[in-house]
Amino acid sequence: MEKSQVTKKDAIHCETSAEFERIMELFKLDPEYMEWHYYEQDTVIYPFTNQYGDINGLCKENGCNIISSLLLTDALASQKL
Numbered sequence: 001m002e003k004s005q006v007t008k009k010d011a012i013h014c015e016t017s018a019e020f021e022r023i024m025e026l027f028k029l030d031p032e033y034m035e036w037h038y039y040e041q042d043t044v045i046y047p048f049t050n051q052y053g054d055i056n057g058l059c060k061e062n063g064c065n066i067i068s069s070l071l072l073t074d075a076l077a078s079q080k081l
Contacts, residue, residue, distance in 0.1 A: 001071045003027070011044040011064040012072065013055055019069040020045070026074055045069075 003026055006012070014020040020036035020043060023029075027047040034052050036043050042055045044066065053059060059066065 001067065001073070003072060003074050006047060006067065006072070007065075008048045009063075009065055010067050011046055011053075011055070011059040012067050012069050014043045014045060014069045015041045023047070023069050023072065026072065 012023050014023055014036065017036040023045050024031055024034065027045075029045070029047065029050050034045075034050075039052070039054045043052055044055045044059050044064075045052045046059075046064075055066065058064075
């Protein structure tokens, strides 16, 4: 799945801190108040609001589509390969 296909209704699940950092960079998010260790493997990122949370919290309550961070790529980066 390409970054451009992510919508406001999607939450990106980051099971590792490395994936959290990759998604933060991919979407150019401000890391000032976002820390993976708070929710650890249950962390989801809302890329259009520069927010994050627990996969079992608002994400499910609001009916967000959960996308694994492992499925996301940047179309520009993949074209360079």
